[in-house]
Amino acid sequence: MxxxxxxxxxxxxxxxxxxxxxxxxxxxxxxxxxxxxxxxxxxxxxxxxxxxxxxENVKPDMTVVVAMDDKLIGQDAFSDLRDDAATFTHLITADDPGAVRTVTISREGDGRLYYATRMSYASLDENAERHNAGIDIRKEYSVERDGKWVLLEGGESNINRGELVRVDIYVST
Missing domain, CATH: 1.10.287 (Helix Hairpins)
Known part of the structure; x- marks a missing residue:
């Protein structure tokens, strides 16, 4: 090919x-x-x-610019095949949830450009709702105290160094 x-x-x-x-x-x-x-x-x-x-028969000699909705996220220059990969990050702000964003990756110069875009996020507690769409998953945390497992309730996170913690994951279909 x-x-x-x-x-x-x-x-x-x-x-x-x-x-x-x-x-x-x-x-x-x-x-x-x-x-x-x-x-x-x-x-x-x-x-x-x-x-x-x-x-990859052309030696890289390029500048790469990454923007989101015309706002610069980062830029880097590459001049050798052995240059390290560049990573640019945009932290989620209060204006981001629900907004449509456009990421633009532009290159000036010679060489082949390889890129990937990824998104990761965690829901805020006040926005997190459980939805049962055929599979229900929940977890419980327990800590061993005085030879018995004590279930940690709600937002309780009073765990001391050296205590044994058990995580039970329940899957229901």
């Missing part, structure tokens, strides 16, 4: 499939510095080399 994607007609047909395959190869390795066996090591390394020759 990498060879076919090198010409204009092939590139349109192939699209981003080579990158998705590359991502699959690298993620299958996980945090290890090798794949499962010698054969996988050879095939995967050859695939990575072929991909690199086709898609």
């Amino acid at each position: 990498t060879q076919y994607g090198e010409n204009e007609a092939g590139a349109e047909l192939v699209g981003d499939v080579p990158f998705k395959l590359l991502r699959s190869i690298t993620q299958s390795r996980g945090n290890r510095d090798h794949w499962e066996n010698t054969q996988e090591n050879i095939f995967c390394m050859n695939s990575l080399i072929e991909y690199s020759r086709s898609y």
Whole structure:
């Protein structure tokens, strides 16, 4: 696919499939510095080399700017294939819940840009409601005191250092 994607007609047909395959190869390795066996090591390394020759043959020399709704979140410059990844963070403010936001990632310069956007959040206690949509999950915390398990109620968090804590998770379908 990498060879076919090198010409204009092939590139349109192939699209981003080579990158998705590359991502699959690298993620299958996980945090290890090798794949499962010698054969996988050879095939995967050859695939990575072929991909690199086709898609990463231009040395990076770029500036990347990340904005949310035209407000700058961060920017970084890359001048080598071994440059560390850049991470930009936007902390949720009181104006954010319910708002529609647009993240813009722009690049000026040469080289291939790889990026991912992620969102994580935690509901505020006053906004957290339990909803039963077929599966109900709840948890209880207990602490061992005087040989007995004492259930911690509500917002109680009076746990002393060294005490044994038990978390019971209940799943109901």
